[in-house]
Amino acid sequence: MANPARRRAKPRTAPTGDSGPDFAFRTAMTMEMPRHMPVLAADALGVLSVASGALLLAAPSRMARLYALPENTSLLRLMGLRDLAIGASLLRSDDRRAATVARALSDVVDFALMAGLGTRPFRETRGRMAGALASALLSLLLNRVLASRAHA
Numbered sequence: 001m002a003n004p005a006r007r008r009a010k011p012r013t014a015p016t017g018d019s020g021p022d023f024a025f026r027t028a029m030t031m032e033m034p035r036h037m038p039v040l041a042a043d044a045l046g047v048l049s050v051a052s053g054a055l056l057l058a059a060p061s062r063m064a065r066l067y068a069l070p071e072n073t074s075l076l077r078l079m080g081l082r083d084l085a086i087g088a089s090l091l092r093s094d095d096r097r098a099a100t101v102a103r104a105l106s107d108v109v110d111f112a113l114m115a116g117l118g119t120r121p122f123r124e125t126r127g128r129m130a131g132a133l134a135s136a137l138l139s140l141l142l143n144r145v146l147a148s149r150a151h152a
């Protein structure tokens with residue numbers, strides 16, 4: 001005899017309508033980004049560029065070890081000046097698209113230096129190289145967002 005206190009469970013069906021991960025993804029992809037978000041992102045990228053440039057100028061040997069770059073002080077100081085210029089451009093200009101492209105290109109150069117001229121084995125530098133490539137891609141994405149905002 002079946003236990004009367006036991007209830008029969010309803011069969012589970014796939015969620016429909018306004019719930020589930022698919023709905024969350026669709027909602028996120030169609031949401032409007034606040035107009036100030038790309039500017040804040042460009043400001044953050046500018047501050048990070050200035051900080052990186054200042055550190056490359058002040059302590060090139062330490063930064064070479066941190067980023068797995070060749071310990072060429074002159075090259076590292078030039079990279080520091082480059083980062084300071086890009087950071088200043090990101091922080092001061094009205095149209096930041098050129099600066100985001102410069103940031104992306106400099107990250108690609110950094111990636112090449114880490115991959116080709118570095119003194120450490122690949123397994124030690126792959127995380128840093130992935131970071132440089134990710135930074136370049138994010139800079140280009142920010143460039144596209146800024147461009148779409150300029151035309152809107």
